[in-house]
Amino acid sequence: MSQAGTADAAPLAKQLFGAKSTASHQKPAPYGSYSRGCVAGAVQLPETGPTWQAMRLSRNRNWGHPETIGFIRDLSGFAARQPGWNGLYIGDISQPRGGPMLSGHRSHQIGLDIDIWMLPASRLNLSRQKRENISSISTRRAEGAYVNGNWSRAHHQILRAAARDKRVARIFVFPGAKVQMCKDAKGNRNWLRKIRPWWGHHYHFHVRLACPRGMRGCVDQDPPPRGDGCAEAQQWVNNILNPPPPKPRDPNAPAPKKRREYVLADLPKQCVSVLQSQ
Secondary structure, X not given: OOHHHHHHHOOEHHHHHHOOOOOOOOOOEEEEEOOEEEEEOOEEOOOEEOOEEEOOHHHOOEEEOHHHHHHHHHHHHHHOOOOOOXXXXXXXXXXXXXXXXXXOOOOOOOOOEEEEEOOOOOOOOOOHHHHHHOOOOOOEEHHHOEEOOOOOHHHHHHHHHHHHOOOEEEEEEOHHHHHHHHHHOOOOXXXXXXXXXXXXXXXXXXXXXXXXXXXXXXXXXXXXXXXXXXXXXHHHHHHHHOOOOOOOOOOOOOOOOOOOOOEHHHOOOHHXXXXXXX
């Protein structure tokens, strides 16, 4: 059988990793890249802490590398000191052993990605049922060109604190938020480099941590371009407000290939032991 045929016959990686309800009994380590990997020895974020609550508990995606859990504790403590906030509502981190998910994200595979809700965490006593049904709030206007009235100084401060953390590689948020933060930033602006405009990300922002020191099996994303990135974010906004004409389609171009779902053989070799660990 050809290699392609073997891949087609193998079970999908998302089914294998999605079936695991607990972490592997191994030393904590991320393997591979954010969109193609797994995590050994993940730690579960407690459902409720002094300054956070994990949301959508039925998904069982509140697992991450220990450094990720420590970061959440620290940032939520900072958020709890903002007016109207008692902490953070935490969305998806990773599955118990990382890997591709049954639904949703392409990233979040190595326990170093965190979705944080834009909704101020005013209550930290939400029931499990309430956490399934409550929704975050959108902070965008005009398809993401501007922030709306839900955006607050506290959002700016929390994102700034996250970006200034040495553990953080980048943060994804909608273009209008980046532009607003560029306008409001005072003093040292170096942290703005980590705030990256991306589609969506108006109900939550996405924090991506760098590979922890000494984790040789972990593959970092290339660093963001030099500079504060404000001009690039403004260009995103300009394109939202005045979309450029579509590029002419080449009638002779081959049809785009559908992305193939990963099987276990597509992931780093260490993911086999992560999956098999009892």
